[in-house]
Amino acid sequence: MSRSRLRSTAVAGAAxxxxxxxxxxxxxxxxxxxxxxxxxxVYGGTLTYLEHQPPTCxxxxxxxxxxxxxxxxxxxxxxxxxxxxxxEIEPWIATRWEVSEDATSYTFHxxxxxxxxxxxxxxxxxxxxxxxxxxxxxxxxxxxxxxFVNNYERSExxxxxxxxxxxxxxxPGFLQGTSVIGAGLVSKKTISLPYEEQCxxxxxxxxxxxxxxxxxxxxxxxLAAREDYDWAPPSSExxxxxxxxxxxxxxxPEDNVRVGALTSxxxxxxxxxxxxxxxxxxSAGFTIYAEPxxxxxNGLYLRPGNSILKDPDVRQALLAGTxxxxxxxxxxTPSYPVATSVLSxxxxxxxxxxxxxxxxxxxxxxxxxKAGWARxxxxxxxxxxxxxxxxxxxxxxxPLSKQTLELIGQQxxxxxxxxxxxxxxxxxxAVDIKDAEKTPLQHSMVGRAxxxxxxxxxxxxxxxxxxxxxxxxxxxxxxxxxxxxxxxxNAKVGEIQRYVIDQAYAIPLFEExxxxxGAPHVHGIAxxxxxxxxxxxxxxx
Amino acid sequence: MxxxxxxxxxxxxxIAVALLWAVVPGLFTGYDPIAGVPxxxxxxxxxxxxxxxxxxxxxxxxxxxxxxxxxxxGAFTAVAVGLLLGTLLxxxxxxxxxxxxDAIMRLVDVLLSVPGLLLALTVIIxxxxxxxxxxxxVGVGSVAAFARLTRSEVVRVRRTDYVEAAFGSGGRYPxxxxxxxxxxxxxxxxxxxxxxxxxxxxxxxxxxxxxxxxEPPTPEWGLLIxxxxxxxxxxxxLTTLPGAVVVAVVLAAGRISRSIGKDTP
Numbered sequence: 001m002s003r004s005r006l007r008s009t010a011v012a013g014a015a016x017x018x019x020x021x022x023x024x025x026x027x028x029x030x031x032x033x034x035x036x037x038x039x040x041x042v043y044g045g046t047l048t049y050l051e052h053q054p055p056t057c058x059x060x061x062x063x064x065x066x067x068x069x070x071x072x073x074x075x076x077x078x079x080x081x082x083x084x085x086x087x088e089i090e091p092w093i094a095t096r097w098e099v100s101e102d103a104t105s106y107t108f109h110x111x112x113x114x115x116x117x118x119x120x121x122x123x124x125x126x127x128x129x130x131x132x133x134x135x136x137x138x139x140x141x142x143x144x145x146x147x148f149v150n151n152y153e154r155s156e157x158x159x160x161x162x163x164x165x166x167x168x169x170x171x172p173g174f175l176q177g178t179s180v181i182g183a184g185l186v187s188k189k190t191i192s193l194p195y196e197e198q199c200x201x202x203x204x205x206x207x208x209x210x211x212x213x214x215x216x217x218x219x220x221x222x223l224a225a226r227e228d229y230d231w232a233p234p235s236s237e238x239x240x241x242x243x244x245x246x247x248x249x250x251x252x253p254e255d256n257v258r259v260g261a262l263t264s265x266x267x268x269x270x271x272x273x274x275x276x277x278x279x280x281x282x283s284a285g286f287t288i289y290a291e292p293x294x295x296x297x298n299g300l301y302l303r304p305g306n307s308i309l310k311d312p313d314v315r316q317a318l319l320a321g322t323x324x325x326x327x328x329x330x331x332x333t334p335s336y337p338v339a340t341s342v343l344s345x346x347x348x349x350x351x352x353x354x355x356x357x358x359x360x361x362x363x364x365x366x367x368x369x370k371a372g373w374a375r376x377x378x379x380x381x382x383x384x385x386x387x388x389x390x391x392x393x394x395x396x397x398x399p400l401s402k403q404t405l406e407l408i409g410q411q412x413x414x415x416x417x418x419x420x421x422x423x424x425x426x427x428x429x430a431v432d433i434k435d436a437e438k439t440p441l442q443h444s445m446v447g448r449a450x451x452x453x454x455x456x457x458x459x460x461x462x463x464x465x466x467x468x469x470x471x472x473x474x475x476x477x478x479x480x481x482x483x484x485x486x487x488x489x490n491a492k493v494g495e496i497q498r499y500v501i502d503q504a505y506a507i508p509l510f511e512e513x514x515x516x517x518g519a520p521h522v523h524g525i526a527x528x529x530x531x532x533x534x535x536x537x538x539x540x541x
Numbered sequence: 542m543x544x545x546x547x548x549x550x551x552x553x554x555x556i557a558v559a560l561l562w563a564v565v566p567g568l569f570t571g572y573d574p575i576a577g578v579p580x581x582x583x584x585x586x587x588x589x590x591x592x593x594x595x596x597x598x599x600x601x602x603x604x605x606x607x608x609x610x611x612x613x614x615g616a617f618t619a620v621a622v623g624l625l626l627g628t629l630l631x632x633x634x635x636x637x638x639x640x641x642x643d644a645i646m647r648l649v650d651v652l653l654s655v656p657g658l659l660l661a662l663t664v665i666i667x668x669x670x671x672x673x674x675x676x677x678x679v680g681v682g683s684v685a686a687f688a689r690l691t692r693s694e695v696v697r698v699r700r701t702d703y704v705e706a707a708f709g710s711g712g713r714y715p716x717x718x719x720x721x722x723x724x725x726x727x728x729x730x731x732x733x734x735x736x737x738x739x740x741x742x743x744x745x746x747x748x749x750x751x752x753x754x755x756e757p758p759t760p761e762w763g764l765l766i767x768x769x770x771x772x773x774x775x776x777x778x779l780t781t782l783p784g785a786v787v788v789a790v791v792l793a794a795g796r797i798s799r800s801i802g803k804d805t806p
Contacts (some may be wrong), residue, residue, distance in 0.1 A: 255771045276596065276775055330579040331596060394757075400596075402768075406758045407597050410576050423670070423752040 046246040052272035054218040057199035061146030061182040069532040076184025076206030081233035103170040103484035116187035118205040124163040128155035142195040148177035173452040243539035289516040290335030291531030293447030296457040297339040298512035301465040305436035313371040315504035321364030339508030349493025381416035391420040392441040449529035552793035562609040572600035574607035608760035615676040619741040622680025627687020635695025652685035694726035732802035739794030
């Protein structure tokens with residue numbers, strides 16, 4: 001009796017495997033033959049977009065998180081448009097602007113006739129209200145300051161369509177700051193809501209080409225095209241309303257399901273195609289969009305406040321003992337270039353430091369010996385009875401973080417360093433990640449197409465990845481951020497990168513892209529400078 | 542009869558092999574379960590790698606073999622916790638009767654009304670993740686089942702003539718419990734323990750799958766399955782083979798439990 005039941009289970013299992021195999025085969029044969037028939041764009045249709053994670057708080061300055069950005073980029077416009085190829089700042093809601101010589105005052109002239117989705121006009125007052133919050137925060141409403149605005153002092157409404165911003169110190173990053181995802185403009189009503197309410201999608205009234213039609217929290221968001229939209233960036237080929245009627249964003253956490261839905265035709269576009277799935281998507285005749293994020297590279301960030309890592313020799317040893325090339329070759333694809341500096345090679349102010357990042361286990365061992373860490377019986381180094389053990393959290397947003405850390409742990413084991421990998425548990429992580437003693441290493445990255453990105457990552461008042469106690473680093477970052485001359489600013493960014501590597505605060509691994517997969521019948525996908533999709537000119541054939 | 546014997550022998554064989562894996566893993570595999578060769582990543586089963594290799598180039602068979610120590614010792618701990626606490630509560634309730642019985646059994650009712658996995662997760666959040674804590678959490682979840690079964694047996698045995706006779710001949714309460722009641726109530730409880738062993742492996746694997754078990758890169762069966770599922774489309778062996786091992790061990794434990802249950806009246 002139990003034997004026969006077992007047998008039938010086995011048969012069913014085998015049949016299921018066979019079906020899976022067949023599906024795979026179909027995927028390989030089907031759409032590959034269909035040539036990309038571009039032709040004339042057509043209006044209408046629904047784009048089904050599968051997102052890896054549910055959006056969190058949608059307060060605009062927090063839009064850096066990709067699931068948030070994927071929605072907010074469709075429903076808000078910005079003052080300026082950063083051309084993702086040239087990284088030039090081009091007009092959008094602001095038709096032109098003047099910047100004072102020392103970059104302490106910016107005057108923007110706005111386009112006439114732009115309205116928010118709640119019907120109120122997008123005028124100088126609305127823009128001023130937005131940036132007063134982004135630049136100064138609002139304690140009463142619990143709204144934090146945005147990281148893309150530095151040294152902000154006040155706004156001035158010159159006339160209905162002219163607004164001027166004043167800065168206490170030079171703020172050369174501000175012009176680019178007006179183009180980033182977090183600088184999306186929202187109606188005066190939205191910006192005057194308290195933080196918890198601005199977090200909710202239903203309260204966000206932007207002026208973008210789409211509006212929110214329906215939301216099932218943590219599951220699905222439906223966006224509808226705005227019929228009267230007529231203020232795309234002048235450099236956009238397409239003008240007027242968006243081609244698509246509707247965008248359906250469905251949260252699909254399981255990697256297999258996203259890729260399977262794409263290749264089987266249930267979805268048109270998916271975010272976060274894992275490295276090991278790229279081949280599956282490509283061989284099915286679909287398109288991989290690997291978009292650079294132009295910021296601080298994916299890497300391990302070493303916290304000098306930790307009692308083991310306060311010794312620069314130990315930090316240098318870990319840097320020399322990590323083989324980023326092996327990580328990329330083993331786990332990733334050519335979409336993930338090996339890091340050659342703290343910053344991506346497409347970032348502004350990048351300097352090539354690859355000779356300093358070479359893998360050199362002999363040097364690493366020598367440095368650890370010199371620092372007084374001797375190998376113990378179990379192969380792990382010890383000093384004064386203390387093991388050389390360092391903890392790190394698996395980083396949820398980073399691709400294949402766990403495998404990456406396991407591989408690095410393997411490399412470090414050869415040096416006699418034990419890497420303790422802790423699976424992400426939101427509760428514990430939220431507390432321990434701010435404690436250098438408990439979490440000496442952080443696995444992270446930041447994307448933004450401006451020199452200020454390095455400040456966002458390292459400054460003790462911004463993201464503070466290394467829980468910095470280094471006044472020199474903070475000073476360099478602040479100087480960079482206040483330098484009006486582009487060449488001098490880039491030189492400063494170069495100096496900071498050298499300093500970070502000199503101090504071995506970072507072990508850069510690779511330049512993290514955002515990898516999307518698209519069906520062959522989807523055309524006109526565009527991305528902002530940091531790889532968030534923009535579906536305004538997207539159409540389906 | 543012969544067929545039944547064969548099935549039972551196979552079940553014992555599976556358990557024996559799994560135990561040997563846990564005790565002397567070196568006999569079965571020469572590969573390091575933690576350090577892999579990155580160049581040999583994602584090799585299909587066969588050749589030098591019986592179960593293939595994972596994305597970091599580690600031998601999957603070695604990881605399954607070495608993982609059995611964590612999974613099986615976890616299951617043993619879980620069953621031990623459940624068995625000891627549960628039997629203690631059951632014997633107390635069954636022999637004392639009255640108010641103590643009511644109090645203990647209502648407590649057991651409360652435990653039973655909370656889904657096992659939820660209870661285990663609650664305990665883990667309190668204790669913190671880790672192999673031992675996971676085992677304790679799973680064990681706490683099975684206390685109620687053991688307590689109920691033990692109580693029912695104790696209530697039955699308590700009324701038998703020989704127990705009355707033991708009391709009549711001047712036996713002290715704990716001594717009678719220990720010498721007469723407990724040994725005669727334990728048969729079904731041992732069968733339940735064998736069954737719980739299989740369930741504990743599953744529960745521990747489930748918690749490992751959810752990320753509460755051993756710290757990576759330590760191999761653990763549930764973790765192996767969880768890690769492999771993203772590669773299901775491209776590298777089937779990463780989930781299928783460890784999954785098959787878990788299924789085999791759990792089925793074998795169930796089969797053995799049934800045979801124990803049958804032998805005892």
